[in-house]
Structure formats: structure tokens, C-alpha cells
Amino acid sequence: MKVQTLESSQKLFIRALKGETLRRPPFWLMRQAGRYLPEYRATRAHAGSFLDLCFAPELAVEVTLQPLRRYGMDAAILFSDILVVPHALGQKLDYVEGEGPQLDPVRNAAELSRLSTEHFHEKLAPVYETVRRLSTAIPETTALIGFAGSPWTVACYMVEGCGSKEYAKVKKFAYGDPQGFAALIDLLVTVTADYLNAQIEAGAEAVQVFDSWAGVLPAPEFRCWVIEPTRKLVELIKAKHPHVPVIGFPRGAGEMYKEYAEVSGVSALGLDTTVPPEWAALELQTKLPVQGNLDPIMLVAGGEALRNSAAGILKALSNGPFVFNLGHGVVQSTPPEHVGQLAALVKSWPDISG
Numbered sequence: 001m002k003v004q005t006l007e008s009s010q011k012l013f014i015r016a017l018k019g020e021t022l023r024r025p026p027f028w029l030m031r032q033a034g035r036y037l038p039e040y041r042a043t044r045a046h047a048g049s050f051l052d053l054c055f056a057p058e059l060a061v062e063v064t065l066q067p068l069r070r071y072g073m074d075a076a077i078l079f080s081d082i083l084v085v086p087h088a089l090g091q092k093l094d095y096v097e098g099e100g101p102q103l104d105p106v107r108n109a110a111e112l113s114r115l116s117t118e119h120f121h122e123k124l125a126p127v128y129e130t131v132r133r134l135s136t137a138i139p140e141t142t143a144l145i146g147f148a149g150s151p152w153t154v155a156c157y158m159v160e161g162c163g164s165k166e167y168a169k170v171k172k173f174a175y176g177d178p179q180g181f182a183a184l185i186d187l188l189v190t191v192t193a194d195y196l197n198a199q200i201e202a203g204a205e206a207v208q209v210f211d212s213w214a215g216v217l218p219a220p221e222f223r224c225w226v227i228e229p230t231r232k233l234v235e236l237i238k239a240k241h242p243h244v245p246v247i248g249f250p251r252g253a254g255e256m257y258k259e260y261a262e263v264s265g266v267s268a269l270g271l272d273t274t275v276p277p278e279w280a281a282l283e284l285q286t287k288l289p290v291q292g293n294l295d296p297i298m299l300v301a302g303g304e305a306l307r308n309s310a311a312g313i314l315k316a317l318s319n320g321p322f323v324f325n326l327g328h329g330v331v332q333s334t335p336p337e338h339v340g341q342l343a344a345l346v347k348s349w350p351d352i353s354g
């Protein structure tokens with residue numbers, strides 16, 4: 001096995017998450033691997049289904065490395081999906097071409113009782129193997145990020161059975177039967193902590209908790225189903241791995257970002273596209289390192305709009321601990337050369353800022 005000579009703590013990405021203000025901020029992009037890259041589409045065509053790709057360590061390593069080869073990001077993110085967790089609990093999951101994920105929904109206590117943790121780690125063993133292989137396959141200065149969905153966001157898919165506009169079914173379950181819904185959330189807190197701890201033990205140097213649907217809840221329910229489960233999850237990770245940074249990404253949290261920053265215990269905050277960077281510098285970055293938040297559609301537009309928007313974010317947030325990223329994932333219609341332009345801009349910051 002290759003011996004890693006560079007300590008995690010020396011990597012730019014980890015240094016920023018530990019609170020250092022760096023001259024040139026590190027960067028990576030949410031969903032940096034995926035269908036916008038022709039080499040991803042080629043590997044995907046060989047893999048069979050999308051889940052087959054997630055559970056084939058050799059191919060999952062390959063697609064994780066693809067964006068790094070082109071753009072030299074400061075961090076690699078494990079290639080997998082947030083929905084492998086319900087899959088490992090025994091919920092039926094399919095990714096339907098053009099329609100996204102489809103699950104057999106869980107909407108009450110009886111359906112909940114059919115889930116089982118019995119084969120959980122066995123089913124996720126290929127993911128841990130991917131992390132182990134990546135930890136020696138990535139460049140020496142690149143950090144390795146593990147991830148999971150937040151209990152709330154994973155519950156959204158488990159209850160709705162697919163993506164949704166209104167999230168009416170999961171809200172009805174949470175509002176109408178808070179005790180029953182708490183059983184689902186508590187289960188997800190426990191298994192997600194085990195899952196992230198296992199990724200860390202396999203070599204992940206930081207983990208991100210994707211809470212894509214945090215923004216759909218009123219404040220009291222946001223406290224109950226987003227902040228509190230995240231706080232428990234972070235506590236279970238920190239109990240075993242106190243020095244591993246946990247990035248929380250409560251997309252759409254708005255004003256509630258402040259309370260999430262103060263209460264959840266996360267080490268750093270992922271900012272969505274709508275958060276004003278200047279506000280974040282004053283109200284959030286004074287408490288925790290921040291990551292974000294270029295609109296992914298700026299990467300589709302390219303040119304002046306992309307340059308100006310990225311420079312505005314870099315100006316506002318580079319005076320504190322900061323990781324440059326998007327405010328949500330790369331979209332499929334992104335021209336790969338625009339990602340190259342963005343990478344060049346961030347890597348030459350601040351020398352080109354004047």
C-alpha cells in the first residue's frame with residue numbers, strides 16, 4: 001500500500017475547515033462527478049444501473065477521479081448517493097432514467113417496521129471499499145470527503161417515494177404523527193452516524209451532511225427535524241472522531257442558518273446559492289468556516305457572468321476561513337470547459353483580483 005506522506009492537517013481543504021484563513025481558498029464542487037462529463041457517461045454505460053456503479057469500487061473510484069484529472073480540485077468526494085442508506089435498510093430503490101429515484105414509500109409505523117439494520121454494513125461494504133481505495137489513489141495534496149444525506153432529507157425521499165415539489169406526504173407524517181416520524185428520524189440518525197463513522201475509518205478525512213430539503217420547513221419544525229437530528233448525528237461522529245470536520249449543508253435554511261450554526265455542532269457550513277456572501281461573512285463566518293455558494297447555472301452561462309459572480313464571492317468570503325464551492329450541485333447541461341475556467345480563476349486568486 002502507498003504510504004501517505006502528507007498529513008490531512010496540511011491539506012488546504014482541511015486547514016480551511018479547521019478555521020485557517022488561506023490566501024488562496026481551496027475549492028471543490030458539489031456533484032463534481034457526473035453526467036456533464038463525457039468520461040462519466042462512458043463509464044456509466046459500462047456499469048449497468050446507477051446503483052451498480054455506486055457499488056462497484058473500481059468504477060466508483062474511476063468516476064471520483066475524473067473531475068480531479070481535469071480540474072485539480074482540492075478535495076475529492078466519494079462517488080455514491082444519499083439513497084444507498086434506505087437501500088441498505090431494505091427499502092426498494094430504482095433510478096428511473098429521466099425521472100430520478102423511485103422508492104417503495106414508508107408512510108406509517110407498519111411500513112417502518114419492515115426496514116431492518118441487519119445487513120446494513122454488509123450492503124454498504126462496497127462503499128467502504130471505494131473509500132479505502134480512494135484514500136491511496138487521490139493526489140497527495142487532495143483531501144477525501146465522505147458524505148451522507150441528513151436524516152430529514154433522506155426521510156423526505158423515503159416517505160415521498162421520489163423527489164417532490166410540495167413535500168406534502170412527508171410533512172403530513174411529521175406534523176400528524178410526530179412520534180411515529182421520530183422513530184424514522186431516530187433510526188436514520190443512528191445508521192447515518194454508523195455509516196459516516198465507517199467511511200472515516202476507511203479513510204475519509206472530512207464528511208458532508210447533505211440536507212437538500214432543509215428549507216421546506218417552518219422554524220419550529222426546522223428545529224425539531226433538521227437541527228436536533230443533525231446535532232445528535234454530529235455528536236455521534238465527534239464521540240468517535242473528534243478531529244474530523246463535519247460540513248453541514250442545510251440548503252434553503254435562510255435566517256435559520258444562524259441557529260443551525262450555533263446549535264447543530266457542525267464544523268463548517270455549506271451555503272446555498274441564495275445566501276448573500278456579505279451577510280454570511282458577518283453573521284456566519286465569524287462563528288464557523290463557510291463553503292459555497294456560486295449558482296450552478298453560472299457554470300452553464302460561463303463568460304463574464306461566471307467570472308463576476310465567482311469573483312464577488314471570493315472577495316466577500318476570502319478574508320475568513322472559506323472553501324469555494326457551488327450553492328448546489330453541478331447540473332448536467334454544464335459545459336466542461338466552463339468548469340475549467342472557474343478552476344483557473346479560483347486557483348489564481350487573489351493575484352487576479354486587482
Ligand SMILES: Cc1c2[nH]c(c1CCC(=O)O)Cc1[nH]c(c(CCC(=O)O)c1C)Cc1[nH]c(c(CCC(=O)O)c1C)Cc1[nH]c(c(C)c1CCC(=O)O)C2
Nearest residue numbers: 030031032033034050078079080081082100101210212329
Ligand atoms: C438529493 C440528493 C441525491 N443525491 C445527492 C443528493 C444531495 C445533493 C443534492 O441536493 O443534489 C448527493 C449525491 N449524488 C451523487 C453524488 C456524488 C458525488 C459528487 O460528485 O458530488 C452526491 C454527493 C451522484 C449522483 N446521483 C444521481 C446521479 C445521476 C445518475 C446517473 O448517472 O444516471 C449522480 C451522478 C442520481 C440522483 N440522486 C438523487 C437524485 C434526486 C438523483 C436524480 C437526479 C439526477 O439525476 O441528478 C438524490
